Amino acid sequence: MKALLCKTLGLPDTLLLEEIPDPQPGPGQVLLEMRAAGVNFPDALVIQGKYQFKPALPFTPGSELAGVVLAVGAGVTNVCPGQRVIASCQLGAFAEKVLVDARQVLPMPPGLGFDVAAAFTLAYGTSYHALKGRGALKAGQTLLVLGASGGVGLAALQIGKALGARVIAAASSADKLALCQSNGADALINYHTEDLRTRLKELTDGKGPDVIYDPVGGHYAEPAFRSIAWGGRYLVVGFANGDIPALPLNLPLLKGASVVGVFWGEFVKRQLPDFIQDLGEMFKLLAQGKLRPYISKSYPLAQGAQALQDLLERTVTGKVIITNGDVKEASASSTPAGVATAGPTATSTTDTSALPQAIRPTDLTQWVGRELGVSSWITLDQARIDAFAQCTQDHQWIHVDEQRAALESPFGGTVAHAFLSLSMIPVTVYELLEGRLQVKATLNYGLDKTRFMAPVRSGQRVRNHIKVVALQDKGQGRWLLTTENTFEIEGQDKPALVATTLAYLME
Numbered sequence: 221m222k223a224l225l226c227k228t229l230g231l232p233d234t235l236l237l238e239e240i241p242d243p244q245p246g247p248g249q250v251l252l253e254m255r256a257a258g259v260n261f262p263d264a265l266v267i268q269g270k271y272q273f274k275p276a277l278p279f280t281p282g283s284e285l286a287g288v289v290l291a292v293g294a295g296v297t298n299v300c301p302g303q304r305v306i307a308s309c310q311l312g313a314f315a316e317k318v319l320v321d322a323r324q325v326l327p328m329p330p331g332l333g334f335d336v337a338a339a340f341t342l343a344y345g346t347s348y349h350a351l352k353g354r355g356a357l358k359a360g361q362t363l364l365v366l367g368a369s370g371g372v373g374l375a376a377l378q379i380g381k382a383l384g385a386r387v388i389a390a391a392s393s394a395d396k397l398a399l400c401q402s403n404g405a406d407a408l409i410n411y412h413t414e415d416l417r418t419r420l421k422e423l424t425d426g427k428g429p430d431v432i433y434d435p436v437g438g439h440y441a442e443p444a445f446r447s448i449a450w451g452g453r454y455l456v457v458g459f460a461n462g463d464i465p466a467l468p469l470n471l472p473l474l475k476g477a478s479v480v481g482v483f484w485g486e487f488v489k490r491q492l493p494d495f496i497q498d499l500g501e502m503f504k505l506l507a508q509g510k511l512r513p514y515i516s517k518s519y520p521l522a523q524g525a526q527a528l529q530d531l532l533e534r535t536v537t538g539k540v541i542i543t544n545g546d547v548k549e550a551s552a553s554s555t556p557a558g559v560a561t562a563g564p565t566a567t568s569t570t571d572t573s574a575l576p577q578a579i580r581p582t583d584l585t586q587w588v589g590r591e592l593g594v595s596s597w598i599t600l601d602q603a604r605i606d607a608f609a610q611c612t613q614d615h616q617w618i619h620v621d622e623q624r625a626a627l628e629s630p631f632g633g634t635v636a637h638a639f640l641s642l643s644m645i646p647v648t649v650y651e652l653l654e655g656r657l658q659v660k661a662t663l664n665y666g667l668d669k670t671r672f673m674a675p676v677r678s679g680q681r682v683r684n685h686i687k688v689v690a691l692q693d694k695g696q697g698r699w700l701l702t703t704e705n706t707f708e709i710e711g712q713d714k715p716a717l718v719a720t721t722l723a724y725l726m727e
C-alpha cells in the first residue's frame with residue numbers, strides 16, 4: 221500500500237509517498253481502507269517534532285479518517301468487514317490502509333459521505349467539548365471565536381450558534397470573515413486591520429464576551445482576555461500562531477474570570493462516556509443541519525504534503541481533507557431497511573455553505589428565478605426500492621424482481637419507482653433549510669406539476685437542484701413558496717424528474 225512517511229522531522233516537503241507492506245490487524249485491531257482523512261493542525265506539528273507527543277521515526281501522520289473495514293483482528297466485535305466507519309488514531313491516517321484500535325472505531329451515521337465524516341470528529345469534538353463542557357456557554361451569552369474561519373474555529377462558530385449564543389468571529393482577512401458571516405456569525409472583527417479591544421468594546425456595549433475560544437494564541441490572547449466579561453471563561457485551545465502567550469495573573473482576578481484549558485484527546489481517553497454523549501448530541505445537530513462541516517479543499521493522497529503546507533501557510537479555510545477513492549459514496553447500505561432515513565443529512569459541503577445561517581421568508585425573494593442550492597447525493601439502492609414497495613404495496617417486478625429485470629428489463633435491471641425519487645423532495649429541502657428558515661411552521665402544501673423524464677436504475681445516485689420560482693405574501697405573516705425541484709441523475713444530462721411544489725411558511 222501507499223503511505224505518506226515522515227522519515228526525518230521537518231516541514232511537509234520532507235514527507236515521502238512510499239510503497240510499504242500492508243499492515244495486518246492484531247487482537248483488538250481493525251484494518252481500514254482509508255477513503256478520506258481529516259487534516260488537522262497537530263498533524264503539521266507532529267512531523268516537525270513540535271507536538272505534545274514525539275513518535276519514533278519513520279511514521280505516517282494523520283489522526284482521523286473515514287473508510288471501510290477491510291479486516292478485523294481477534295476479539296473485535298463492534299465492527300465487521302465491509303462496514304463504513306469513522307476512526308480516530310494518533311498517527312497513520314495518511315495512507316491507503318490504516319490500522320486502528322477497535323475502541324477508536326465507530327459506525328458512520330447513515331447518509332453521511334466519507335468526506336464529511338472524516339472532517340467532523342476532531343474539529344467538532346474539540347469545539348463542542350470546549351464550549352459546552354469547559355466553557356459552559358449558555359444561550360444568550362456572547363462568544364468570541366479567534367481564528368474563526370479555521371478548522372476548529374468554524375466548528376466553534378457553528379456550535380456557538382447551535383447553542384443559542386451571539387457569536388463574534390475574528391479572523392485575519394475579509395475573505396475569511398465572509399465565510400464566517402455565511403456560517404452565521406453575528407459580528408465580525410478583522411484582527412489584522414482592526415484593534416481587537418476597541419471593536420470588542422463597541423460590539424458588546426463595553427461588557428465584553430462571556431466566553432472566548434482561542435485556538436490561535438500569540439499576541440491576540442492578552443488583548444482578548446483584557447476584554448472578557450465579568451465571570452468570563454477564556455478557553456485555551458491552541459497556538460496556531462506559534463507563540464504560547466503569557467498572561468499577567470492579576471487579569472483573571474480583576475475580571476473574576478477563568479482561564480480554562482481544553483485538551484480534547486486527553487478528554488476522550490479519560491472521560492470516554494462523556495465523549496460518547498457529546499458525539500451523540502453532535503450527530504443530532506449534524507442531522508438537523510445546524511452543524512455543516514465546510515470542506516474547502518480535497519487533496520489526493522499523493523498531494524497530502526501540500527495539504528499540510530497550505531495549513532501552515534494559513535491559506536486554507538474550514539477543513540481540508542486527504543482522499544483515496546470515492547468520498548461522496550453515502551452509507552445507505554447501513555440504513556436499516558424500511559427506515560425512512562433515506563435522505564441525506566448535511567452531507568453536502570459545497571452547496572449549503574453559500575446560504576446564510578438564518579433565512580427569513582422575505583429573504584427568499586433574492587432567490588426567485590435562481591437556484592437556492594443542491595442537495596447531497598442520495599443512492600436509490602435496491603434496499604431502499606424494496607422498502608418503498610413495502611410501504612406503497614406496489615410490487616411491480618421492474619422495481620423489485622432483480623432476476624427477472626436482469627433478463628427482461630430494457631434497463632438491464634430494476635429501476636427505482638418514479639414516486640420514490642419524488643418522495644425525496646422533503647428530505648432534500650430540509651437539508652438546505654432546516655435550522656435556517658426563521659418560521660414558526662411550514663406546511664407542505666403539495667405538488668403543482670411534475671414531469672417524470674428518465675428512469676433511475678437501482679443503485680444510481682440522484683440529487684435535487686432546488687430553485688425558487690415564486691414567493692407570494694399571503695398576509696398575516698403567511699407566505700406561499702413555490703419551488704422547482706430538478707432531480708439530476710449522476711453522470712446523465714437528462715434529469716429523473718422536474719416537480720413544482722408549494723409550501724406555506726408561517727412566521
Ligand SMILES: NC(=O)c1ccc[n+]([C@@H]2O[C@H](COP(=O)([O-])OP(=O)(O)OC[C@H]3O[C@@H](n4cnc5c(N)ncnc54)[C@H](OP(=O)(O)O)[C@@H]3O)[C@@H](O)[C@H]2O)c1
Pocket residue numbers: 259260261262342343346367368369370371372373390391392393396435436456457458459460461462482483484485531532533534536538
Ligand atoms: N486543544 C485541543 O484539544 C485541540 C484540538 C484540535 C486542534 N487544536 C489546536 O487548535 C489550533 C487550530 O487548529 P486547526 O486544525 O483548526 O488549524 P487551522 O484550520 O489551520 O486554523 C488555525 C487558524 O489560526 C489562525 N492563525 C493565526 N496565526 C497562524 C499561523 N501563524 N499559522 C496558521 N494559522 C494561524 C488562522 O486564521 P487567521 O488567518 O484568520 O488568523 C487559521 O485559520 C492548533 O493550534 C491546534 O493544535 C487543539
